Amino acid sequence: MKILVAVKRVVDYNVKVRVKADNSGVDLANVKMSMNPFCEIAVEEAVRLKEKGVATEIIAVSVGPTAAQEQLRTALALGADRAILVESTEDLSSLSIAKLLKAVVDKEQPQLVILGKQAIDSDNNQTGQMLAALSGYGQGTFASAVVVEGDRVKVTREIDGGAQTVDLKLPAIVTTDLRLNEPRYASLPNIMKAKKKPMETLKPEELGVSTASTLKTVKVEAPAARSAGIMVKSVDELVDKLKNEAKVI
Amino acid sequence: MTILVIAEHNNAELNAATLNTVAAATAIGGDIELLVAGEGCSAVAEAAAKVAGVTKVLLADNAAYAHQLPENISLLIAEIGKGHSHILASASTNGKNYLPRVAALLDVDQISEIIAVESADTFKRPIYAGNAIATVQSSASVKVITVRSTGFDAVSAEGGSASVENVSSAQDAGTSSFVSEELAKSDRPELAGAKIVVSGGRGMQNGENFEMLYKLADKIGAAVGASRAAVDAGFVPNDMQVGQTGKIVAPNLYIAVGISGAIQHLAGMKDSKVIVAINKDEDAPIFQVADYGLTADLFEAVPELESKI
Ligand SMILES: Cc1cc2nc3c(=O)[nH]c(=O)nc-3n(C[C@H](O)[C@H](O)[C@H](O)COP(=O)(O)OP(=O)(O)OC[C@H]3O[C@@H](n4cnc5c(N)ncnc54)[C@H](O)[C@@H]3O)c2cc1C
Ligand SMILES: Nc1ncnc2c1ncn2[C@@H]1O[C@H](COP(=O)(O)O)[C@@H](O)[C@H]1O
Numbered sequence: 008m009k010i011l012v013a014v015k016r017v018v019d020y021n022v023k024v025r026v027k028a029d030n031s032g033v034d035l036a037n038v039k040m041s042m043n044p045f046c047e048i049a050v051e052e053a054v055r056l057k058e059k060g061v062a063t064e065i066i067a068v069s070v071g072p073t074a075a076q077e078q079l080r081t082a083l084a085l086g087a088d089r090a091i092l093v094e095s096t097e098d099l100s101s102l103s104i105a106k107l108l109k110a111v112v113d114k115e116q117p118q119l120v121i122l123g124k125q126a127i128d129s130d131n132n133q134t135g136q137m138l139a140a141l142s143g144y145g146q147g148t149f150a151s152a153v154v155v156e157g158d159r160v161k162v163t164r165e166i167d168g169g170a171q172t173v174d175l176k177l178p179a180i181v182t183t184d185l186r187l188n189e190p191r192y193a194s195l196p197n198i199m200k201a202k203k204k205p206m207e208t209l210k211p212e213e214l215g216v217s218t219a220s221t222l223k224t225v226k227v228e229a230p231a232a233r234s235a236g237i238m239v240k241s242v243d244e245l246v247d248k249l250k251n252e253a254k255v256i
Numbered sequence: 257m258t259i260l261v262i263a264e265h266n267n268a269e270l271n272a273a274t275l276n277t278v279a280a281a282t283a284i285g286g287d288i289e290l291l292v293a294g295e296g297c298s299a300v301a302e303a304a305a306k307v308a309g310v311t312k313v314l315l316a317d318n319a320a321y322a323h324q325l326p327e328n329i330s331l332l333i334a335e336i337g338k339g340h341s342h343i344l345a346s347a348s349t350n351g352k353n354y355l356p357r358v359a360a361l362l363d364v365d366q367i368s369e370i371i372a373v374e375s376a377d378t379f380k381r382p383i384y385a386g387n388a389i390a391t392v393q394s395s396a397s398v399k400v401i402t403v404r405s406t407g408f409d410a411v412s413a414e415g416g417s418a419s420v421e422n423v424s425s426a427q428d429a430g431t432s433s434f435v436s437e438e439l440a441k442s443d444r445p446e447l448a449g450a451k452i453v454v455s456g457g458r459g460m461q462n463g464e465n466f467e468m469l470y471k472l473a474d475k476i477g478a479a480v481g482a483s484r485a486a487v488d489a490g491f492v493p494n495d496m497q498v499g500q501t502g503k504i505v506a507p508n509l510y511i512a513v514g515i516s517g518a519i520q521h522l523a524g525m526k527d528s529k530v531i532v533a534i535n536k537d538e539d540a541p542i543f544q545v546a547d548y549g550l551t552a553d554l555f556e557a558v559p560e561l562e563s564k565i
Contacts, residue, residue: 018384020520023387023519024387024388025387026387033383033387045501100365101356101365102359102360102363102365102366105360124501125501127384127385127500127501128383129383130368130382130383130384130385130500131368132352132356132368133356133359133366133368135356136326136352136353136354136356136357136360137356137357137359137360137366139326139357140357143429144431145327145429145431145432146326146327146353146357146432148326148352149353151494161435164349165349165494166495167349167350167448167495167503168437168439168495169437169438169440169493169494169495170437170438171323171434171436171438172435172436172437173325173432173433173434173435174432174433174434175431175432176430184494185484185487185488185501186487220365221364221365221394221395221396222365222392222394222396223392223393225378225391225392225393226390226391227388227389227390227391228388228389229387229388229389230386230388230389230526233526233531233545233547236531236543236545236546236547236548236549237548237549238538238543238549238550238551239548239549239550241550242552242557242560242561242564243564245532245548245550245561246561246564246565248548249509249530253547253548255452255508255509255529256476256509
């Protein structure tokens with residue numbers, strides 16, 4: 008079966024972003040960009056399903072600027088077979104991304120689509136669920152285990168109170184949580200091989216998708232700073248402060 | 257303007273987070289309808305009818321909604337919600353699961369995890385692990401929103417006298433079924449609503465050492481949380497993770513023990529009123545957000561704190 012994996016180019020998770028002085032957004036000039044960590048987990052899961060003989064082909068897809076080819080090459084180096092870049096320089100909403108991915112799903116007809124649960128830039132946590140709704144597919148979000156059995160998939164999910172397992176008809180959508188797997192690193196030979204793997208570029212117009220949005224970002228501000236705290240010298244002093252100064256105990 | 261709020265519950269009890277979501281709806285202004293969808297959940301509907309500010313409770317009691325399967329419940333919410341001005345749900349793992357589906361079915365964008373209401377169409381929400389706060393305006397006919405509980409003070413669970421109306425619709429998409437659930441049982445307060453939270457990180461070294469934190473927590477009525485590193489290492493279960501991609505907490509007192517203070521962890525706790533950090537590394541970033549920092553070996557400091565507090 009074919010698996011489609013959605014990968015997003017985002018600011019690296021180690022970077023502490025700063026808000027621009029004109030409050031129009033965050034400053035991403037000269038900042039390290041990487042594959043969204045949850046998408047790395049998604050690629051890894053697809054590769055493992057291929058290694059187990061469940062999947063036959065893995066297609067990595069990204070929506071973003073030309074530079075997102077870097078993250079697609081990484082996916083290819085990790086084991087994806089080919090890549091599709093839907094090229095757009097706009098800051099698209101999750102609904103628009105989901106519509107573009109739906110158009111790719113219609114073209115490629117994968118049995119399973121794996122996405123990250125959340126992009127660490129927008130912190131939206133929406134795209135997989137929206138793609139599932141647009142496709143009419145079942146969804147296993149925040150997955151910590153994925154087991155394909157014939158034409159169905161069992162997904163164990165991390166939920167507020169613990170864990171839940173659901174059974175979905177294929178094709179289906181899965182979004183990854185942190186404990187699903189530990190992604191591998193790409194080896195140098197595989198990075199070299201990835202350069203020769205096919206990468207197709209499409210435009211939103213070619214997919215017949217309108218990316219108009221109902222959302223407008225009015226401004227972006229830095230969060231309120233916490234006032235400076237103090238270092239205490241002993242547990243006694245800590246207990247005293249908590250009881251008599253902060254009065255929280 | 258009529259706002260539809262989706263109740264968070266387990267078929268037996270109304271989850272307290274619903275009161276924060278109703279508070280967000282109250283800040284928007286308008287009539288508030290509370291949808292209770294589940295199976296055998298009439299007690300929840302009765303509780304929902306008493307929530308302050310709620311005008312009407314809609315009860316959809318059907319096997320299709322028993323486990324809040326998103327494929328089914330999103331069809332129900334989209335059907336009921338399309339005539340409403342706003343649809344709100346808690347940013348719980350349930351709300352996050354079904355609400356984006358509702359938005360897609362209604363062909364509108366969703367606004368995730370708002371922490372403030374500026375006006376009926378403008379909201380504030382954190383992005384980049386809380387390192388920036390975006391103000392977003394929506395022109396959607398129906399505004400579909402998840403609400404971060406820590407952003408809104410709960411409305412009273414009592415004082416309302418809404419009518420309860422049955423909804424007969426039974427939407428079963430037929431694409432998914434529930435298999436099983438493993439829910440953590442604890443006598444301690446729930447992380448999300450606790451007044452005090454004690455969290456442990458990789459510095460705890462193993463699961464057994466968390467007993468130290470449980471003892472401290474029980475003495476001061478606290479919930480216990482953890483960093484991702486502690487969860488990944490298997491010291492504690494996943495539902496204890498606090499952070500950007502775990503639970504968001506804002507208690508009166510947060511005690512971080514053996515946690516370095518990565519931005520992803522700070523994202524989940526830095527709105528706590530008072531933060532205490534215990535770490536043996538005086539340069540640990542957690543001290544930058546702590547009101548009271550103690551440089552010490554946690555294996556000495558925590559038992560001492562437990563005995564003296
Ligand atoms: C996509 C993504 C999402 C993430 N989401 C989250 C999230 O939601 N929540 C989260 O917490 N993290 C999250 N992380 C992980 C985060 O980046 C950090 O790796 C994690 O928070 C580190 O956990 P820690 O502080 O327990 O461990 P460490 O960083 O290893 O820190 C351990 C600390 O313990 C101290 N210590 C050790 N021994 C002792 C002792 N005997 N006494 C006192 N102090 C001691 C050390 O000095 C050190 O500061 C995420 C990461 C990614 C990439
Ligand atoms: N521009 C994009 N290109 C490809 N995949 C994306 C894009 N945006 C979001 N996704 C996928 O959707 C997941 C969740 O993103 P979000 O809903 O924005 O938090 C990501 O982890 C990706 O798998």
